[in-house]
Amino acid sequence: MKKFILKNLFSIFGEKKKEQLRIITFHDILREDHDKFLNLIQYLKKNWNIITPDQSKNIINSKDLKDLKVNKKNILITFDDAFKSQKIITEKFLDPLNIKALFFIVSDFVKISSKDEAHKFIKKNFFKDQNLDHNIDLEANNMSLDDLRYLVSKGHTIGGHTKTHKQLSKIKDKDTLIKEIIDSKKFLENEIGIKIEDFAYTFGDLDSINKVSVDIIMKNFNYLYSGLRGNNSNISSKILRRDAVDMKEDFEVISAYLNGYVDLIYNKKLIKLEKWNC
Ligand SMILES: [Zn+2]
Numbered sequence: 001m002k003k004f005i006l007k008n009l010f011s012i013f014g015e016k017k018k019e020q021l022r023i024i025t026f027h028d029i030l031r032e033d034h035d036k037f038l039n040l041i042q043y044l045k046k047n048w049n050i051i052t053p054d055q056s057k058n059i060i061n062s063k064d065l066k067d068l069k070v071n072k073k074n075i076l077i078t079f080d081d082a083f084k085s086q087k088i089i090t091e092k093f094l095d096p097l098n099i100k101a102l103f104f105i106v107s108d109f110v111k112i113s114s115k116d117e118a119h120k121f122i123k124k125n126f127f128k129d130q131n132l133d134h135n136i137d138l139e140a141n142n143m144s145l146d147d148l149r150y151l152v153s154k155g156h157t158i159g160g161h162t163k164t165h166k167q168l169s170k171i172k173d174k175d176t177l178i179k180e181i182i183d184s185k186k187f188l189e190n191e192i193g194i195k196i197e198d199f200a201y202t203f204g205d206l207d208s209i210n211k212v213s214v215d216i217i218m219k220n221f222n223y224l225y226s227g228l229r230g231n232n233s234n235i236s237s238k239i240l241r242r243d244a245v246d247m248k249e250d251f252e253v254i255s256a257y258l259n260g261y262v263d264l265i266y267n268k269k270l271i272k273l274e275k276w277n278c
Pocket of ligand 1: 161165202
């Protein structure tokens with residue numbers, strides 16, 4: 001029902017002219033969705049200004065968007081979890097278009113060297129509800145450290161996304177929190193030879209976030225990416241909003257999200273989240 005309403009809203013009102021900095025998130029991109037992914041990127045290229053992670057930070061740090069010679073509708077592409085498919089579509093579609101993205105990496109996932117192990121890891125760690133029987137894409141696999149080095153060599157940015165994809169709000173002891181947040185960052189920095197300043201929450205909903213983990217993250221990273229939808233232009237916080245894109249959703253529904261048709265629903269949650277960073 002909600003999707004039906006969104007689809008119609010977008011069909012009637014279309015692209016909004018409002019000033020925007022949206023950050024979109026992809027997860028595993030199945031082979032059957034490659035064409036749709038390319039169509040979406042081409043649509044965004046036409047209607048939005050696809051920016052680099054650095055340009056996104058310039059906008060966030062700038063008090064006045066008009067100081068920056070950028071379009072009104074800016075969008076940054078991010079990927080979560082370190083699925084192999086993300087490297088494949090980057091090589092195939094993003095690199096030829098010179099689009100730079102931000103990849104949030106689960107550091108234990110990129111250590112895996114067999115598909116069987118990767119599937120076990122996905123089943124064990126990537127779903128919030130362990131009681132449900134989750135279907136895993138048979139082709140799903142993890143990126144390797146060499147894949148990450150490749151992405152960096154192409155000008156993409158690497159961010160942290162914990163060690164084993166734990167739900168941080170549910171962790172009681174500080175040692176585990178430090179392992180998940182800080183040790184995973186150090187491991188990637190040492191292995192790839194980079195500095196990491198971006199961190200994305202696992203699961204991303206407010207229930208998965210709490211003050212203790214926000215404090216540790218903000219001491220060790222410059223930018224925190226949630227999974228709460230919203231516009232990031234003219235915000236005073238370094239806790240950022242993101243729009244998850246489900247490749248199974250209709251194009252109009254994705255566009256409705258990106259144009260902020262559901263942002264109001266997230267306002268209260270965002271206020272609560274930003275208060276934790278004081
Ligand atoms: Zn994730």
